[in-house]
Amino acid sequence: MSFQLALPGISLHGYEAIADMARLLAQKNWGKALIVTDAQLAGLGLTRSLTESLQQQAIPYALFTGVAPNPTEEQVQAGIAAFHAQQCDFLIAFGGGSPIDTAKAIKILTANPGRSVDYAGVGKVRQPGVPLVAINTTAGTAAEATSNAVITDSARQIKQVIIDSHLIPDIAVDDPAVMLGIPPDITAATGMDALTHALEAYVSLGAHVLTDPSALEAIALIRRWLPVAVAEGQNREAREMMACAQYLAGMAFNSAGLGLVHALAHQPGATHDLPHGVCNAILLPVVAAFNRSASVARFARIAAALGVDTSAMDDEAASHAAIQALRQLAGQVGIPSGFRQLGIKESDIEGWLDKALADPCAPANPRTATREQVRELYLQAL
Numbered sequence: 001m002s003f004q005l006a007l008p009g010i011s012l013h014g015y016e017a018i019a020d021m022a023r024l025l026a027q028k029n030w031g032k033a034l035i036v037t038d039a040q041l042a043g044l045g046l047t048r049s050l051t052e053s054l055q056q057q058a059i060p061y062a063l064f065t066g067v068a069p070n071p072t073e074e075q076v077q078a079g080i081a082a083f084h085a086q087q088c089d090f091l092i093a094f095g096g097g098s099p100i101d102t103a104k105a106i107k108i109l110t111a112n113p114g115r116s117v118d119y120a121g122v123g124k125v126r127q128p129g130v131p132l133v134a135i136n137t138t139a140g141t142a143a144e145a146t147s148n149a150v151i152t153d154s155a156r157q158i159k160q161v162i163i164d165s166h167l168i169p170d171i172a173v174d175d176p177a178v179m180l181g182i183p184p185d186i187t188a189a190t191g192m193d194a195l196t197h198a199l200e201a202y203v204s205l206g207a208h209v210l211t212d213p214s215a216l217e218a219i220a221l222i223r224r225w226l227p228v229a230v231a232e233g234q235n236r237e238a239r240e241m242m243a244c245a246q247y248l249a250g251m252a253f254n255s256a257g258l259g260l261v262h263a264l265a266h267q268p269g270a271t272h273d274l275p276h277g278v279c280n281a282i283l284l285p286v287v288a289a290f291n292r293s294a295s296v297a298r299f300a301r302i303a304a305a306l307g308v309d310t311s312a313m314d315d316e317a318a319s320h321a322a323i324q325a326l327r328q329l330a331g332q333v334g335i336p337s338g339f340r341q342l343g344i345k346e347s348d349i350e351g352w353l354d355k356a357l358a359d360p361c362a363p364a365n366p367r368t369a370t371r372e373q374v375r376e377l378y379l380q381a382l
């Protein structure tokens with residue numbers, strides 16, 4: 001079987017990318033846009049750079065601000081209703097993973113029947129739907145570059161993962177100007193999500209010579225720049241490097257796949273509405289320690305990318321040092337050391353086990369875990 005590398009048609013990176021995107025859209029004649037965002041971003045006035053750029057290019061738009069973190073099917077339904085009521089022709093997502101994933105799910109429903117979560121799994125979307133531009137405001141999920149959408153089915157309390165190449169945005173935009181004001185806790189959580197993407201992609205069973213360089217470079221950039229972005233939010237270089245790092249991580253995991261960190265993290269995310277990046281960051285060293293023996297040489301290279309001087313170490317020692325370095329970085333950027341601090345109890349774990357094993361991110365993990373081992377991993381992360 002051949003290897004498929006899937007990327008957005010066009011990606012715009014760097015300061016002023018949003019204005020450049022509007023200029024590009026002026027040549028596309030896609031009609032009226034529905035901007036899909038969350039109320040907090042609209043309230044902060046961050047959407048202004050987008051709406052002003054669209055006005056300058058005379059591109060008509062309507063605004064939908066009904067997305068919340070960990071978006072649900074109900075929010076997708078409200079979005080598709082707004083799309084039709086406002087007679088829109090294409091979608092512009094503006095936000096982190098939550099607005100971008102919601103816009104991807106709305107895109108499905110512009111051309112396919114039913115609910116978006118009916119398309120959970122891999123490759124189930126039949127019709128591509130309307131064009132989608134994704135402007136990313138966190139660094140982060142890289143949802144602007146990937147074929148995934150994560151939507152919570154609130155009735156079943158489960159995060160459904162929809163993976164389909166139809167969901168890759170036509171234009172991906174990373175303008176660090178809108179990232180300068182991200183609060184330190186969200187900077188840390190989203191940055192650790194990106195680190196998890198890079199690391200899981202690098203040790204994934206689906207890793208490939210075409211994805212390894214971007215995964216390793218993402219790890220090195222995040223180690224270098226995430227602590228700076230957390231401590232000095234207005235540091236323009238740190239924000240730009242983190243935007244690039246999370247995109248590189250997205251390039252890697254979109255084709256190489258993820259693993260057990262994400263499969264396990266989706267469960268507390270769904271039942272307790274916790275930030276995705278924090279769930280990943282807590283589980284990352286625990287799952288990495290579990291996976292280490294299946295991929296010693298790769299964990300040794302991860303240690304070097306994390307800044308460990310591995311010159312005097314054999315791979316075994318270096319692979320252990322990688323786990324240590326992960327814990328240290330998480331602590332440095334203020335990630336809680338366990339789920340208990342977030343109100344999780346031991347009795348919450350039982351309900352997550354089967355869902356974690358069935359999560360579409362699990363099969364790419366380098367080491368297969370039994371139900372008991374998954375329970376043990378959650379206990380270690382408490």
Ligand SMILES: NC(=O)c1ccc[n+]([C@@H]2O[C@H](COP(=O)([O-])OP(=O)(O)OC[C@H]3O[C@@H](n4cnc5c(N)ncnc54)[C@H](O)[C@@H]3O)[C@@H](O)[C@H]2O)c1
Binds near residue numbers: 068095148179277
């Ligand atoms: N599609 C994918 O490939 C993929 C990958 C990983 C995670 N996810 C999903 O994405 C979601 C998480 O996305 P996220 O971590 O980007 O966060 P998010 O979109 O949920 O946003 C978190 C918070 O940050 C705020 N925020 C966003 N940008 C900001 C800015 N520039 N300045 C100030 N505040 C800002 C938002 O208003 C919100 O309150 C989860 O549902 C997760 O499961 C998707």
Ligand SMILES: [Fe+2]
Binds near residue numbers: 197262280
């Ligand atoms: Fe993620």
